[in-house]
Amino acid sequence: MITREEISILLDHPVYDGDGNKVGDAKHVFLDDASGRPEWVTVKTGMFGSSESFVPIRDAALVKDHLEVPYPKDKIKGAPNVDIDAGGHLSVEEEDRLYDYYGIDWDSVLAEPGERDRSPGAGAAGTAGAAGAAGTAGMAGRRDDTSRTAPDAAGAAAAAGSRSEARTRGHGDDAMTRSEEHMRVGVERHEAGRARLRKYVVTEEVQQTVPVRHEEVRVEREPITDANRDEAMSGPAFKEDEHDVTLYEERPVVETEAVPVERVRMTTEEKTADETVRGQVRKERIEAETELDEESGRRGRDAPERGRE
Numbered sequence: 001m002i003t004r005e006e007i008s009i010l011l012d013h014p015v016y017d018g019d020g021n022k023v024g025d026a027k028h029v030f031l032d033d034a035s036g037r038p039e040w041v042t043v044k045t046g047m048f049g050s051s052e053s054f055v056p057i058r059d060a061a062l063v064k065d066h067l068e069v070p071y072p073k074d075k076i077k078g079a080p081n082v083d084i085d086a087g088g089h090l091s092v093e094e095e096d097r098l099y100d101y102y103g104i105d106w107d108s109v110l111a112e113p114g115e116r117d118r119s120p121g122a123g124a125a126g127t128a129g130a131a132g133a134a135g136t137a138g139m140a141g142r143r144d145d146t147s148r149t150a151p152d153a154a155g156a157a158a159a160a161g162s163r164s165e166a167r168t169r170g171h172g173d174d175a176m177t178r179s180e181e182h183m184r185v186g187v188e189r190h191e192a193g194r195a196r197l198r199k200y201v202v203t204e205e206v207q208q209t210v211p212v213r214h215e216e217v218r219v220e221r222e223p224i225t226d227a228n229r230d231e232a233m234s235g236p237a238f239k240e241d242e243h244d245v246t247l248y249e250e251r252p253v254v255e256t257e258a259v260p261v262e263r264v265r266m267t268t269e270e271k272t273a274d275e276t277v278r279g280q281v282r283k284e285r286i287e288a289e290t291e292l293d294e295e296s297g298r299r300g301r302d303a304p305e306r307g308r309e
Helices: 004-010 073-077 092-101 106-110 153-162
Strands: 014-016 022-032 038-045 051-056 061-063 066-068 134-136 287-290 305-308
Touching: 004 022, 004 038, 004 061, 022 051, 022 073, 038 073, 051 073
Parallel strands: 014 066
Antiparallel strands: 014 022, 022 038, 022 134, 038 051, 061 066, 287 305
């Protein structure tokens, strides 16, 4: 049985069927309005998680990092589509359709978790939930005329047959029971956005100065001396001649290489902020009314005297 403390663990985690096949990811958990126990879990199925299917959660088990439910994948994906109102609740009719689809007997729904295996009407698929329409975990709101309260053992069969709202009744000692709704506020995890790292290439101009060398022609003249006279007189006089010299120069050569300069990654940081939640709750009031006749010399029926508790 999944507890309320485990809800935050299973949200957005994989859901597997009884044969070990992944069905999808857990999206929402619905609580029973009367007992506060987890009743249903919605599983995102279909292409890219475009659909949500309701699955009973009371026979599910949290195993490591995923949820296991005792229903085949095809059975879950074929569950009836339900329309959840703005308060995040299932109506009685919608919940009845889901119970019928999963073959869950209503008598077994009324039983406490430790007693449901002994309920004579329990279906083969197991039981799910206690009496009362399920509300989304962490959502504040009120049920109008469709909410149900869990009956005691003596009135379980009658409550299962009528599935109507439990009303205030008088007791044998002429006392009335006054009830009021309390608002339970929790949190649920929603996707708020996405962040991504994107790498792309840009081209920019860079400049670098490098020294280059080149050769230039310089004419050197030297007089005839005893040291070079023989070499100077070795050739014929008055003869045209040429002598070539190759000139060299350096030119810049540019090449690039890829060099790793840093590692970049994204992490998330959790921040906590206070948020005020407002909702409406109903309370019962009991007032006393006294009626006296005119002979008493006091107010009569047309002018009742009232006092408040």
